[in-house]
Amino acid sequence: MTDTQQTKIQVRNLSKVFGDDTKKALKLRDEGLNRAQILEKTGQTLGLSNINFDVQEGELLVIMGLSGSGKSTLIRCLNRLIEPTEGDIIIGGENIPQLNDKALLHCRRRHFSMVFQNFALFPHRTVQMNAEYGLEIRGIDKAERAEKAKNSLKQVGLEGWEHAYPNQLSGGMQQRVGLARALANDSSVLLMDEAFSALDPLIRRDMQQELIELQHRMKKTTIFITHDLDEALNIGDRIILLRDGEIVQIGTPEEVLTRPADDYVARFTEGVDRSRVVTARRVMRPVRATARNDDGPRTVLHKMSENALDSIYVVDRERKLLGIVEADSVNEAAKAGKDSIQELLVTDFPHVGPEEPLATLYPMFKGKSYPVAVIDDEQRLLGVVVKGAVLEQLAQTGEH
């Protein structure tokens, strides 16, 4: 993460003990006993131990762990659905564990919207009324909340379903309502507790994609809990790996994958489909030479022979990529005495954005053997990906 980003939430020394004598359990923890030993000695479960992390404004942070790792406890400690035993959670200058009931209520309304694994929609309310819930309890007037709820339902693609009841919708649609309910609230942090785990795999993929797009569009700080590493790698800007109530690693998906903190993480990542995680940016090579659109055929031919190329990308004055030309056609144009390569441009060449995973690149190499151009939002050429680089990356699976 770059340091220009602002920290949204700071979590410091957060611990949670389930039991009556929490002090004793924490003392034993400080003496170096592990979770199982503490359970045996005191009958208390150390749910979370000494958790420290920051959440950056606008990022999608995934907290990943197997069942029993404490991830659900962690997300619930943030808005105090579960009372933390010790530690600080600082958001907007307030320390959540210290808040009194009234301040907590206020804090929940302003900062947190939550999406639940089993949707937790109110069955007696219509889709619209479900989406309005957060605004309704804040006392927002009817017209305004109806408007906001409608908007957020539109965001998640549920226009026209306002008057349906949750039980009339499919699982995927129900979770969209859950998401709309969270978005309508316009709180500063979105908490998603295994939000897609109850959906079937195909719909799950779609929802992940939509969440990523939504998140890019709205820049909403999101904390997403999952037990599925594929999901974590797919959607997360950063991932926190949790085991037995402790953080094992914090890093970007690529860091987790390429530099696992320990064997535990490495074992985790073994089975991962790298093609979904490694991005075009990582495997692209710089472009050795490009032609300008006002270059003549002979100049272009020269550049190509200098760099041993069969084809060359053509850019304009702003380095915007216009297309690709092939040596054969340029050669013919040169022989015919033409002085422009404009009409030789092939414009339907394969190209992707820098964050595109290899899985989408691979099929592009079928048939025609152009490399794949990697371009940024302004159409500028960043580099190229050749088939060999993709294959090399994919071959590294299971290397650890």
Place this chain on the structure above:
Amino acid sequence: MDFDIPRIPLGDWIESGLDFLTTEFSGVTRAISRGTQAGINLLNDGLMWLPEWALIALVALLCWKVGGRRLAIGALLGLGLIWNLGLWDPMIQTLTLVVIATLIAIVIALPLGILAAISDRFYRVIMPILDFMQTMPAFVYLIPAIPFFGIGSVSGIFATVIFSMPPAIRFTTLGIRQVPKDLIEAADAYGSTRSQKLVKVQLPLSLPTLMGGINQTIMLALSMVVIAAMIGANGLGSEVWRAIQRLRPGEGFEAGIAVVIMAMLLDRLTQSLSGSKKMK
């Protein structure tokens, strides 16, 4: 072995306690008595003012709306039979008592049930009291009712309310406690206050169970109102009571059948009411 363990004067204590209540709170009981009696008279007169055929038609229509054609036909035949047997007026009196007793029971039971659902401590206190209220032989309530409210319908209602209230409390508590935990969590996560959670989530979701409790209360009220004839409550019960004293089994059964018809109609009606609510 002649340990002489003195008999614990439990009965004496209870009597002196009741005496204390009757003398000290006679103003209160008299006021309650007057108010209830006025309510009984008003409802009774209202129902009596309607011609029999009009009321039958109204009830049949209601049954048809909420319960369908079969229930409507049943209502038509059943009420027609009661009219034909000359039991119309006692039936109306019984209905009045049931309605008023049920209303009072619900008004008391709802807040208590909600409280028991929210507070574990109150739950632990009230559950044994409810057990007591339900297992105590119903006749026993009739005895203190007389010094409190005198002989008559008000005493009948007092005993009926005590006897029929427990299921309404229990079902309210059960209904609220049965609301799925993740919905409570959702309500909390969005920052609902306790009362918002109650009004917007817990109560609406416990409505079907709550209606079940009300149905039970009505049934119990009906059975108790009949027994309350022993302390002078009017209605079908007093018809049965008279038949017993005169050894007229025929008349006793006629009044009994009228009670059965009422019970079935009230039961089916309230059940289909709660059923139609659940559909949405």
